[in-house]
Amino acid sequence: MELVYDSRGLIPAVVQDNTSGEVLMMAWMNAESLELTQQSGEVHFWSRSREALWKKGETSGNILYLRELFVDCDADTILVKVDASGPACHTGSRTCFFRTFDQEQPNEVG
């Protein structure tokens, strides 16, 4: 199966806890980070801000261990099921999605 990378050579990767089903984070992979993830069993991304390969947990120690990879119907997004050795979020939260988003119309409030 050919993955569909965007014009930057990246594909979004949704990370889900294999046990709880909680969505932990979304980040980007290039072909190399995906290959490293599959080879090592530890999840790697591509950091768009640092323009560098990034092994999740490299500094924090909070490694994400690959359990299963899925690809969506049009092959332009991947779902990475993991076991997390610690908080996935740099804030120390288990998931990066720890805030609800309520209606706060930024402008145009009638």
Next chain:
Amino acid sequence: MELVYDSRGLIPAVVQDNTSGEVLMMAWMNAESLELTQQSGEVHFWSRSREALWKKGETSGNILYLRELFVDCDADTILVKVDASGPACHTGSRTCFFRTFDQEQPNEVG
């Protein structure tokens, strides 16, 4: 909270089944589709290929009903928890992530 849209004015939206926890799909929203989602309680996206607003289920009838919205730590991805009235995938599958992705090194097999 200010959401961080990309240079195209889009933000990735991960859609998760509110009951099963299954990740159903990933698509893109612009500010208008997010606003419509919040106002109507039915999930709207922005179609990059058609360059148009797109209410999920508009033609198939498989509406996604908004239950809760989350935003990640750096506010550049949203997580949309939904109740799905039918298959989320245009293939008829419950989720778009119905295929596992196995190691198939495209080239460079030593």
